[in-house]
Amino acid sequence: LRHYPVPNGSINCATVISGANTYADLQCSNGYHGNLCGLCRFGYGASKPLVCRQCWSQSAIIMVYIISALVMLAFMKLICHFNLLEGGQTTDQPADRPHVTDLLKQLVLYVQYLLVIGSMNIPWPAVLYVPLRAVATIWAPASPETLTVECLFRDSSSVPAAIGRTLFYLCMPLVLLLLLLLLGVTVAACKA
DSSP: OOEEEETTEEEEHHHHHHHHHHHHHHHSOTTEESGGGOEEOTTEEEEETTEEEEOOOHHHHHHHHHHHHHHHHHHHHHHHHHHHHHHTSOTTSOTTSOOHHHHHHHHHHHHHHHHHHHTSOOOOOHHHHHHHHHHHHHTGGGOTTSSOGGGGSTTOSSSOHHHHHHHHHHHHHHHHHHHHHHHHHHHHHHHO
């Protein structure tokens, strides 16, 4: 460190830099830091661009992902089951009676709309916020804005959080497909 002469003595550069960082950090809301407050502090994760949420415990995040993945697997299995049942039916069925798969497809579309609406950066009233968060949490493996996956990779210095998050969401559909296939094989083996 260099000392520069000033009228009253010398100033330590580390003190000046530390003071500048402290000043910048004081400008940011709780959970944010960095230039223009665009980064999440330790203990917070980005749930969507420029939105930091406090991290849940790693075990809670993993448990929510497991439960929501099981819910999604059951839902996908239900859709596959009804598609196979309706695929074998004749066209003599009355036109006014909807197929179960058509209703399930409408439900999926509705949930996708809810996820898009819930991801808008709007201060929702509690009566809307709670159901939107519940749907987002159930749909967690398919929605990167639900839980802060970055919180799972905070302790790992070998995997940057952005890369870990990207890999997680790229692999999640493949993992769910493999689990669905495994479930189908298991059910077929149990019936045989």
